[in-house]
Each structure stands twice: as structure tokens, then as C-alpha cells.
Amino acid sequence: MxxxxxxxxxxxxxxxxxxxxxxxxxxxxxxxxxPVYIPIDVRETNEEYIIIAHIPNAKRDGIHLQFIDDTRLLLSVIYDEQTETIDDEKKIVHRQRTYERAMKSIFLPYPVGESDIHASFQDGKLIIRLPQKKTFIPIE
Known part of the structure; x- marks a missing residue:
């Protein structure tokens, strides 16, 4: 039994x-x-403030960056992927669709005009550049 x-x-x-x-x-x-997490790195130089969003599986047409006001951007990323596997021998078709949406508010360190913000996408990284408004004092 x-x-x-x-x-x-x-x-x-x-x-x-x-x-x-x-x-x-x-x-x-x-x-x-x-939830889909979007990691962000920030770098500063004397000339610019750089925000890097790591979105490795995103496609350029699925990335939207919106200017909300002079201190905030809204990043939304849509992952829409379709895969299809066909096994001719067994006459089986497997289709799968993955759809995810991630959103992230990016707070700017100081007020910036929309025309001063430049963004580019390459190698899975969205790079947002702002002019540096801080004054760095050299230390002797």
C-alpha cells in the first residue's frame, strides 16, 4: 500500500x-x-552631472524619458519580447510573450531647464547629462 x-x-x-x-x-x-528594478549610478565632473540608468535588456523604442519639472524626470521602460519555438519533428509550436513595465522617478540635484538635459542610449545604459551648476573650490 x-x-x-x-x-x-x-x-x-x-x-x-x-x-x-x-x-x-x-x-x-x-x-x-x-518589480523590475532599475539601478542608477551618478557621476559628477567639473563640467557636468551624469546619471546612468542600467537597463540591459531594453530596446531604444521601449525607453521613455519625460521631463516632469525642473527637478524631476520620469523614466519608463517597456520590455516586450516574443519567442517562438517550433519542433517540426513532433509538430509542436511553443509561443511565449513577456511584457513588463518599469518606472523610476529621477530627482535632479538642482533645477535644470528641459533644453539643458541630454540623453543617449548605448550598450544597455541610458546616459543622462546635465550641465554642472555647482561651483567647486580648489583646495590647496
Whole structure:
């Protein structure tokens, strides 16, 4: 009896459709409750203030940078990816679509005019440049 129950449980959890369902449920929970995090680095030079947003899997057309006011920007990134796998031998088609949206407010260190802000995207990094408004005093 114990072996039969053990065998039934093993076969129940070995069922491929159940595994697929559990995998899909796990993926749904992960995507729903795990917000996409956008790490930000800041650098300053005597000439400019540089904000670097690390968004490695984003595409240029999915990135939107909005000027909210003279001290805040709103960065939104849309990840929209579709994959398709075709197994001609088994006549199976697997399609998957991933859609995520991340938003981040970027607070500027001082008021800046919209025309003074320059942004570029390369190698998974959004680089935002502002003119330096701080005065650095040389220390002797």
C-alpha cells in the first residue's frame, strides 16, 4: 500500500502537464510580484552631472524619458519580447510573450531647464547629462 501511494504521488508530480502548469504559475507569481528594478549610478565632473540608468535588456523604442519639472524626470521602460519555438519533428509550436513595465522617478540635484538635459542610449545604459551648476573650490 505504501509503495502504491508513493508511486501514485511520483506519477502525479511527474505528469508533464502538471509541471508545465506549476512552472507557468511560478512564472506568473514571479512577474506579478517582483518589480523590475532599475539601478542608477551618478557621476559628477567639473563640467557636468551624469546619471546612468542600467537597463540591459531594453530596446531604444521601449525607453521613455519625460521631463516632469525642473527637478524631476520620469523614466519608463517597456520590455516586450516574443519567442517562438517550433519542433517540426513532433509538430509542436511553443509561443511565449513577456511584457513588463518599469518606472523610476529621477530627482535632479538642482533645477535644470528641459533644453539643458541630454540623453543617449548605448550598450544597455541610458546616459543622462546635465550641465554642472555647482561651483567647486580648489583646495590647496
Amino acid at each position: 505504501k509503495k502504491d501511494l508513493s508511486h501514485m504521488l511520483d506519477s502525479f508530480f511527474d505528469d508533464r502537464s502538471l509541471k508545465k502548469m506549476l512552472h507557468a504559475l511560478d512564472e506568473y507569481v514571479h512577474r506579478t510580484f517582483s
